[in-house]
Amino acid sequence: MFWNSFSEFLAMGNHGVYVWGSVGVMMIAMIVEPVLLIRGHKSLVARLKRQLRADRRTLSQG
Amino acid sequence: MLKLVRAIISRDLRLAMRRRTDIVSALFFFIIVVSLFPLGVGPEPELLRKLAPGVLWVAALLATMLSLPRLFADDQRDGTLEQLALAPQPLGLIVLGKVLAHWLVSGLPLALLAPVLGLQFDLSNDALWVLACSLLIGTPALSGIGAIGAALTLGVRGGGVLLSLLVLPLYIPVLIFGAGAVDATVTGLGAQAHLSLLAALTLGGVFFAPWPTAAALRIALE
Amino acid sequence: MLKLVRAIISRDLRLAMRRRTDIVSALFFFIIVVSLFPLGVGPEPELLRKLAPGVLWVAALLATMLSLPRLFADDQRDGTLEQLALAPQPLGLIVLGKVLAHWLVSGLPLALLAPVLGLQFDLSNDALWVLACSLLIGTPALSGIGAIGAALTLGVRGGGVLLSLLVLPLYIPVLIFGAGAVDATVTGLGAQAHLSLLAALTLGGVFFAPWPTAAALRIALE
Amino acid sequence: MDKRLINWFKFASPQAFYPLAGRMMPWFWAAAAVFGIAGLYVGFLVAPTDAQQGEGYRIIFLHVPASWMSMFIYLVMAFWAGLGLAFNFRLSGMMATALAPTGALFAFLSLWTGALWGKPMWGAWWVWDARLTSELILLFLYVGFIALQSAIDDPRRADRAGAILALVGVVNVPIIYFSVKWWNTLHQGSSVSLTKSPSMAMIMLWGMLLCALACWMYAIAVALMRVRTIILERERHTEWVRIELSSKE
Amino acid sequence: MLEVSGLECVRGERRLFAGVGFRLSGGEMLYLQGRNGCGKTSLLRILCGLSPVTDGEIRWRGELIGKLGEDYRQELCYLGHHNAIKEELTPLENLLASARLADEALVEGAALDALEMLGLAGREDLACRYLSQGQKRRVALARLVNERRALWVLDEPYVALDPAAIELVAGLIGAHLQRGGLTVLTTHQAVNITAGTVRELRLG
Amino acid sequence: MLEVSGLECVRGERRLFAGVGFRLSGGEMLYLQGRNGCGKTSLLRILCGLSPVTDGEIRWRGELIGKLGEDYRQELCYLGHHNAIKEELTPLENLLASARLADEALVEGAALDALEMLGLAGREDLACRYLSQGQKRRVALARLVNERRALWVLDEPYVALDPAAIELVAGLIGAHLQRGGLTVLTTHQAVNITAGTVRELRLG
């Protein structure tokens, strides 16, 4: 292991803001995108199922 | 009265949401124009910092102006404008509603975005703050004055370009005080005076402009 | 083949002459945008001389772009575009004719006017001369590339601004080499290399662009 | 038509691709996680300090993969779009649409990490040099593509119009890549090349490659996920979607 | 209620008509006829106050319409060559928006009924740009279903409609006349309106 | 000469029609009927090759129109809902320009005669923006006077025309059929064409 202490790791030789700013935003982006996608997919499936059920009901009635 | 203005605003906002790309694209136009200048002028930071207020304001002005031709043209083409002119309320109020809606979808987002672009030009925090304020205060005047031009050039051949010809000279005071406010901050003077003048222009523009606009619309309909 | 291109050009020129305000106003737009900058930036001659190539080229670019939305929209609205698509000749050729006509009424006058405006910025004779040349060589590319954007956004919601969003990034190389040529002259380097690259862009733009444009038009008509 | 072609057509149909994508997705997620952790481990815990740039250089492990991906995704997107335009495969248009937002995201991340790197290294968030500018143009092209497609309601027309734009915009990618060669600028030149020996320390190179692989896997997984949603949305009136939906009940 | 006398219309250097006059009271319809370009549209626009009166008088309830201004427009419903609908909005939104702008109360249910009556059921939520020519016209005409203003001015309402729709619109106009309303209408097709009194006026 | 079989049209999620087929040979006219929105305009645009064929075949002189391309367009004359005239140009200029773009020789004298025939004498040099609705339609229809292509596809040509003009256009179509031409036409009004053979097709 290359670092002496955890705080040194965090400080990144005085460039902590920049390094962790990059890492943070990239992490957030790469987590948020799939989460949004999963939510979108789920809500689409739910909507389509609702429509499907409505279609069936009208079919069985008429 | 207020109900009518609200009805107009809500209809125009709904139309704008339906064509959401309109708003987004105006913003991107703003971003792109601002980014074009450094490309044409060269990358020296010292030069860019001096340019920044002028460039940002001119770009905001052009972005607002681009959306002006459609302010009434769509309504005219499909006959809605005739219906509005035949509505039992004063046409000026209807125009006021349309001006406010126009500002909400064009001026407001520009003002909120401008500070981010200012970073590209290496502006100080104070200057960024004044930039946003000046745009927030100044852009309603652009919508108001622009409405007059849009109404005057309605259905006129070569409307789009003629419109900018009419409107840009009237925008010059807004530009001077707006860019002046930022410039004053950059050079360390106060922006107070410039901003007050800008506010006066806006009040005048928004509440006075609808009436000549209404008159121009009636003429366009004859 | 050539007859068709000629027929298109002559029709479009006749239309342009009928709405002569279009041409005049594009020129005035150019003049006004160029004159706005000294207002926004301040009057130091040294600064202005550095700004000149960038500002003039950006203004030329915006002026060309303003007239783009109408390149095909008018034809579509009144049904002429369907007729053109049903003409027995390849649609690409018809587009080529329209691109050339567009350049004749938008690019050419700009190039001829630019040196006069350059005087305001205190440019040397050499620089003025190169400025006119670069515009003369570069603006056809603007018309060609712009046609693609105009066709893609035809009949699309929020067309006008979306168009600038699509087209401006593609204009950037033209801008860089165009302004670069003038800049190189101002700083004493030769403009030769920049101008050759510009010519290459133009040849590519004018002869390659009509085909994607034609494809986009067919899609818009479906 | 020979047998291989038929096979191709089978997977070029959304109906066949939908379950296939569903089955492939977890593997790509797993690979992305493994490569990502390995890459970050190498980059942040093993790799030594850079002599000139100090610790700030560690941004390279994010910046370079993001930049590569933004360009590469554009090429792939244009490829799918062109395929759809030429042969009218329904799936290829959907693939192009699915890739665009991820590409835009990587272009944004490249700009973001680059800006955060530039402040300590060059003293400015942003300079107007050729590579930075052309990367910005790339972001604009992505946004233009997305805006154009979302402005057209008919998905078939949107696909075809988008395809033309994507193909026209392809010229930008080589410009970005070679910009450092054609203009001498502030930005670094390529340090990974096939012909010359790597000019970076071996360990850094490994870290970068691992991170790049992780981004690659991530991009594929996300694109598959998005394309599944698009397929369902566009094919919602077909029989197979009905069956698919009711089988999940 | 509506009295017109000595009306003249000049376009360019051409006098389209002069000395046109008529009176219309509640329950009466004026059926304006004439070949293409004889000035029917011009006359209707003058009646509405959209174009200025060069010579002659138009009185509504005894007063000049120029003087009445908003009070006149409050009682007027005009439908021109253009449909006055937004291509981006759906038929339902169009109908609600135009009612709101005309300061009329129209609830969603009533609007939906009106659209269904005009055969647009199933298209309420489709943007108008996709509608066929005749369907667009129907959306514009759906306004008439709940329209209770006294004077309807309709410029070729039947254009692009199929026979069933024409019947329907004729029915709407008939009902309006029976409620005591006034109508001024031009068309090149047969009017087949049986209710109320139909007066004819031929221009040119 | 024109054979259509198994044609289908889908718009959005709606199948407008399917399995439409007909054959038309020289001197015959297809009179397309159907209520608003049943897909007449869509069918005509597919026939012209403006919209793609999703299912079915269209053959002209035995060959698929997609394959024929320009050779097919050379024999086709389409007139849509829109007039395809420029508001800034005069009727004369419009007529000459559209002939030139269609690669037809038309001298000024012939164009003037055509305009006069359609009752536009005295308006040849007035910009089209000033014309009345019906006059604009007449300018568009003036193209047909000297049109000698084999297949005419006309979408509601009678809209906005007065009865005299309708008679005239019907006469033009009749003459075309007698010369051995083909016509596909939709309208919601009576066609009253006596020459040639009229086949009817009802959609929806």
Ligand code: HEM
């Ligand atoms: C917003 C600013 C920036 C943008 C848009 C940007 C863009 C790019 C792009 C597109 C690449 C990949 C091209 C290639 O592989 O040849 C790249 C690679 C690279 N960038 Fe940046 N960059 C930015 C800022 C910076 C800064 C500030 C530094 C360091 C001081 C930097 C250092 C590097 C390095 C070392 C590579 C790897 C080159 C290689 O090994 O191939 N970049 N950048």
Ligand SMILES: Nc1ncnc2c1ncn2[C@@H]1O[C@H](COP(=O)(O)OP(=O)(O)OP(=O)(O)O)[C@@H](O)[C@H]1O
């Ligand atoms: N500037 C002008 N100079 C000469 N004539 C003009 C001018 N402007 C309009 N006109 C004529 O005025 C008339 C306008 O007619 P209007 O639109 O009122 O006709 P209309 O009766 O509604 O016809 P349609 O049945 O075709 O709708 C047209 O004959 C037109 O040619």
Ligand SMILES: Nc1ncnc2c1ncn2[C@@H]1O[C@H](COP(=O)(O)OP(=O)(O)OP(=O)(O)O)[C@@H](O)[C@H]1O
């Ligand atoms: N995206 C869509 N979704 C659903 N329906 C659509 C869509 N686009 C078009 N339509 C429908 O397709 C039909 C198009 O009809 P078309 O214009 O061909 O009718 P038409 O027979 O010419 O009618 P008209 O007599 O009114 O001119 C309309 O009914 C319209 O509602």
Ligand SMILES: [Mg+2]
């Ligand atoms: Mg009329």
Ligand SMILES: [Mg+2]
């Ligand atoms: Mg139709």
